[in-house]
Amino acid sequence: MISIKKINTLIELHKIAVLAEEIWHECFTDIISEEQIDYMVENFQSFKAMKNQVINQGYYYLAVRNDDELCGYIGVKPENDDRFFLSKLYLCKDMRGKGIATEMLRRVFGEARNIGKKSVYLTVNKHNTHAIEVYKKTGFSVIESVITDIGGGFVMDDYVMEYKL
Template sequence: MKIEITKVHTADQITLVARLAGQIWREHYVSMITIEQIDYMIEKFQSVSAITDQIRNQGYEYYLLLQQDGSAAGYLSIRADNGKLFLSKFYVSKEHRGRGYASQAMAFIEQLCKERGLSHIWLTVNRDNASSIAVYEKKGFVNVREQVADIGNGYVMDDFIMEKEIAFV
């Protein structure tokens, strides 16, 4: 099934992304981190105010992954970073996984890199997130290092940093 990838501009779109984040994070991360940390991270990084600030002041771009009927299947967030593209967020709702949406979104991201002259895509992924790590490896990402980042309130993000080189053929 083909998806439409739409850049987030409006307050309604930002609200939709925040709602998707709450749903996806609570269903996916509960086996890796506590619900208290999930709630803290959603408020800090994926609330309407946090997303709005990221778009307006921090150079992030958000995109909705829309099905043919217009309903949202997921979202992603990117930012140029020292000649590379940082894939900050990349989430597909549980009921929409396995339909090729991640492949379509990754092709879109790779095309953005080529258009913008960015040499790599890099991301952070929770080291216990085996299913996402497997998807990224299948898409050509390699683990380049580990990172433990203090995010406040006594919480840390314990991640792998993965990277994929973009071929300019």
Template sequence: MIKAVTKPKEIKRIAQLAHRIWNQHYVPIIGQAQVDYMVDKFQSEAAITAQIDNGYLYYLIYCEDLPAGYLALVPDLTAKKLMISKIYIAQEFRGKHLGQQLINFSVSQAIELYASFLWLTVNKDNLKSIEWYQAQGFKIKEKVEFDIGNGFIMDDYLMEKKL
């Protein structure tokens, strides 16, 4: 089940999931210091609340009535694109096709918004995720770097899926 996030309790649940998922997955890729910084800056309750206030659409996905992951979409109606800002599944729920459900949901949301493309960014060293996105029809469009402050850089690929 995929459920839109609107309540503070749900935002708190996402922030808790983010802390767990990021520490499970990203420490070997970007290190503990950057994980701590990014979770606080982009995945805390305050950050998620501010993002929702600024047009992000957050969703929780459940597996066996347990919160298993989350998704954040950012529509750009002018450019006819929909950004997958966040798509994460907790380690213990991987392999249950929940990520596929979130991609399919994102495609349906994009079609509803008359978007021509889905796009996202992914760390260049996150090889399993890159391969998975490619299997979902995403193609690497370009390399991008973002200075996110505190001496940290996001060194990513921008990937795009034509609808």
């Protein structure tokens, strides 16, 4: 039984950080270097980074659990305009391919609609073919191509995708 619940405690956020590190090192090794994965986990997905996002930058996280076991997470941020940013959508490997991402995305759309947003947008690495296909299947389309300097000598080579609510 899958549940998707907003995270309210730092203890839960810490569990997400542990899962994030595991997932990132498993799924991005074909796309970016280990050095870049380490850098990005430290700067965007470590407990310290996520705590800062939640406390100072308007983000919040949702935990995806299979029965009671944490198996994925979602990170989002309502923008000041009419957009809703889907920052993170991650599932552990053995839970993929079961349609859970569809449920997760439906929840994201619900969160955005509830506060009157008009669209959901995200960035995805251009070589992350599977995620791009899932997003397209769900109704997202590519609106931009961006190369972002993230410091440390690294860049993110992404598509921006948008879903109109």
